[in-house]
Amino acid sequence: MTTANETIERLLRHRSVRRFTDEPVGRERLELIIRSAQMASTSSNMQAYSVIAVDDPDKRCQIAEWAGGQRHVEQAPVFLVWCADLYRFGEAVRMYGGSFEPTLEYFIVSTVDAALAAQNAAVAAESLGLGIVYIGGIRNRLSDVAELLQVPPLVYPVFGMCIGVPADDPDIRPRLPLEAVLHREAYDAAGQEAYIRQYDETYRQYAAGRKGGTKQTTWSRDMEARTRYPSRRHGEVLRRQGFRFEE
Ligand SMILES: Cc1cc2nc3c(=O)[nH]c(=O)nc-3n(C[C@H](O)[C@H](O)[C@H](O)COP(=O)(O)O)c2cc1C
Incomplete structure (x- = not known):
């Protein structure tokens, strides 16, 4: 019989965390998390996503409001906005004089890439003893969030993610x-x-x-x-x- 290993045990214990201690996550842990995200599989190696770390308290407050008053967006030590990103791909194509039509297929590719990278980040964060919660609430005001974060054409924010040391221990759903x-x-x-x-x-x-x-x-x-x-x-x-x- 196959028994669960440490990785699987941790996946099976996942639960979203919405209350965090004040302990900073720190640059080193954040970069480890993002490097793990970068190693997620990605369509044709396009790496068609970006992630924006938002620290500015005013921006956090605004996004928390737009997300329906989700206080953890303000309080979490780290708040990331995961974006589908075809801008960089377009720039690379242009360097060789090319262009492309951003069809529905490209939309799917970039959205899936963002989600896969984000979930790798979530698993990495949890392996470091941190807790996470995704914030789809940013899509309540997608246009405003895109403007606030100055995302260029062919980029859109898919969801946010709070990361920090859990201040409570929610039940597993x-x-x-x-x-x-x-x-x-x-x-x-x-x-x-x-x-x-x-x-x-x-x-x-x-x-x-x-x-x-x-x-x-x-x-x-x-x-x-x-x-x-x-x-x-x-x-x-x-x-x-x-x-x-x-x-
Ligand atoms: C794309 C996405 C968006 C989400 N948006 C929110 C959100 O805005 N606020 C929130 O509190 N939880 C959010 N969640 C967390 C889900 O509610 C949660 O993952 C789900 O209920 C399962 O619970 P669990 O993660 O604790 O197992 C989101 C999850 C995903 C995957």
Whole structure:
């Protein structure tokens, strides 16, 4: 039988951290984290992402507000904004007199590259005893965040990430049954409802017993509640940044 090793044990203990001590992360640890991020696999070695470390308290305060009042954005020792980035790629292409059309495919490539690098950073940070939380809330005001961080054309902020020494120890959030996400040979659509019901029960117990909360909910109920909020719309700002989706 294969047993979990240290890396897998750590992955299985992941939980988002939203309260941090004042202990600085420091340049050395941050650079180790980013070097780990840089070694993530990347489409055709394009490395089509950038990451902006935001320290300025005024900028942090503004972004925290835009992200829906997420105080950890202000308080975390490190706040990173991960961006999909085709600007650098475009510059390289131009150096050889070329040009390219930033199609939907390029949009996917750069967004995936940013996500893969960020998740490597998350794993590296956690291996150093730090905690992290992603901040998709920055997309509440994507256009404003892009302007504040002066991102050039063909770059857009995908999500933020807080990093620091955890000041609390949140519960691990249970996931769907493995069978729900691991399909064999073909997609098992017929099985999904049963897996959802199974997970709802696990989730109900988790939510009820969670530290600091006795919320009566299930996963499917939470998912339905999500759909009542209007989805963020990004077409306009992404087109302004030069991305093209017409194909
Ligand atoms: C792209 C992305 C954006 C997220 N945005 C936020 C956010 O804005 N605020 C927050 O508190 N958590 C955010 N999260 C954290 C998720 O809510 C969390 O990962 C999920 O509920 C699972 O919980 P866990 O990470 O504790 O296992 C985000 C996660 C991802 C992957």
